[in-house]
Amino acid sequence: MHASDLPPINASLNALSTVFILAGITFIKNDRKLAHIVSMICALVTSTAFLACYVTYHALRHGVPTTFTYPGWPKVLYYIILGTHVPLAFLTLPLVFMTIIPAFQAVYDKHRRMAKWTFPIWLYVSVTGVLVYLMLYVWFPSTDIAH
16 A cells, blocks of 8 residues: 555544534434534544544644645635645544543433534544545646645
């Protein structure tokens, strides 16, 4: 496996996380608790796999930066998305833990309070992760990007 194999895997894992997060919120709103639990565990697994692949990708690249070189409005949009995605991605991990721990402890009122914050942020990070991939590698690819 080469580093260039990982970005589409990462995007796929983010897309799967998005599907599981949306399914999980739909299930709980329809009082389907077991389906909610299964969906959210799947979201955790795919997000964890994403994080492992993402760290591996950057470790294999030995600190070589990935740059968006397409000019004009796409570059502005890319950096706006990336500039919100990155800090929220760092915030997501502790939020997820602060949400799932009360669920495991059956402290559902605290779980619900935390989930109101975690859900939209985690969803945004998953969706924008896919958008970053599409913008960087599919819609506006650069020949400068070292794979």
